[in-house]
Amino acid sequence: MSSTQIVTFNNARLAYGRRVLWQDLNLQVAPGEFLAVLGPNGSGKTSFINTMLGTTALDSGQVRIDGQPVRRGSSAVGLIPQQRPFGDNVPLRARDLVALGVDGTKLGIRLARKSVAAKVDELLELVGASGYANRPVSDLSGGEQQRLRAAQALAGDPRVLLCDEPLLSLDLHHQQAISQVIHQQAVQRGSAVIFVTHEINPILPYVDRVLYLAEGRFHIGTVDEVMQSHVLSELYGAPVEVLRVNERIVVVAGTANRALPPDGHEHPEVPEDHEKHGGK
Structure with a gap:
């Protein structure tokens, strides 16, 4: 091989x-x-x-x-799944959803919040989602939500x-x-x-x-x-x-x-x- x-x-x-x-x-x-x-x-x-x-x-x-x-x-391995809408009134911002892809598998308190935030900003810019980074995910269109799923999948390079x-x-x-x-x-x-x-x-x-x-x-x-x-x-x-x-x-x-x-x-x-x- x-x-x-x-x-x-x-x-x-x-x-x-x-x-x-x-x-x-x-x-x-x-x-x-x-x-x-x-x-x-x-x-x-x-x-x-x-x-x-x-x-x-x-x-x-x-x-x-x-x-x-x-x-x-x-x-x-990164995965971008099919587009599925989030439920109404999901108390999660776009940047928080992407952050789960950056350190969502880690336990305990975030010790490097600045580095996580910087990585999230980089990913949001990469997928063209910076403009709605602080909006609730349930308020976003299907296409906007799918950009966030792409950012999550790319978080681990x-x-x-x-x-x-x-x-x-x-x-x-x-x-x-x-x-x-x-x-x-x-x-x-x-x-x-x-x-x-x-x-x-x-x-x-x-x-x-x-x-x-x-x-x-x-x-x-x-x-x-x-x-x-x-x-x-x-x-x-x-x-x-x-x-x-x-x-x-x-x-x-x-x-x-x-x-x-x-x-x-x-x-x-x-x-x-x-x-x-x-x-x-």
Whole structure:
């Protein structure tokens, strides 16, 4: 195994009962690389993220982060989750939420409040959230809250940044802003970015490679190598046409002659929230 790889999957297999999500997966993700993970609902995209978080166990094979076996709570891993609104009247300011990412795992009284505050200010500026640093998080829009989640994930300067549908439910402006922040982490800090999404177009300028999961199979390659009609047709076992329209990728189900998002979103299988925890 090359020491330059941050994420390494060796002969990885994951299944739910008799349904295999993938097997014989060999994948290496290098520093600064932006890997997009696509596939229909139930193809195992979130499970793929969870194997690197240590919350979902492989059936066989191995996954390593920075050369070490995966473990829960590793400082080498940062996570930007899906956008979910906070409840009303949450008594927490934006900067307090980000501060939890800076020293939230430490017990006792903060002994270096100035250094924590300085780090929080740096992170807020990085994600473009300085303007509402002192506002309650429950008063912020979904896009503003998602910027704070990005700041939290970046607080530990992670070696790998896992992004689980972070653009879901965001408008185009906030999609672009969050995507740029994530890309900066790869370029400026050399983090490996693994970005699960149902829509590749907002991140298309940044993607180095694609891992496409479908029907228990997968394909890995550049965008041009993977987003091809014959590749997706083989994965789905049905006619699929991939079109380029105004620098966007559109996937069309050949049998129905209707446009689908680039992940083939209308092919649900195993629910994504049906995760495996702690073993086979």
